[in-house]
Amino acid sequence: MVKLILREKEYEVKPGMTLLSALQKISxxxxxxxxxxxxxxxxxxxxxxxxxxxxxxxxxxxxxxFTTKDTKGH
Structure with a gap:
């Protein structure tokens, strides 16, 4: 298994997936x-x-x- 640690929480996902897929899986x-x-x-x-x-x-x-829209005046 692969362990993902975020702050005090630990998540496990199956090996073989990309980091992006793993992040999506754990929301x-x-x-x-x-x-x-x-x-x-x-x-x-x-x-x-x-x-x-x-x-x-x-x-x-x-x-x-995360928004690149409406940057007028900035």
Whole structure:
């Protein structure tokens, strides 16, 4: 199994899926976290392997940082 850790919660998913699929499975918005494995950042298309422990670090931001619309005057 693959272990995903976000704050104090631990989740398990099956190996062989991508990080993006794993995040969707545990209902985490991919843009809201940075994922690390063995201290190195991994990307959404990374295939997770049996025994992996992935730490998810919540990204802190203010405002509506995911919207690129209506940027007039900014």
């Amino acid at each position: 985490v918005i991919p843009e809201s976290v940075i994922a690390t494995r063995d201290g190195e950042m991994i990307l959404d298309d990374e295939i997770l392997k049996d025994g992996d422990v992935v730490k998810l670090i919540a990204v802190i931001s203010g405002g509506d940082s």
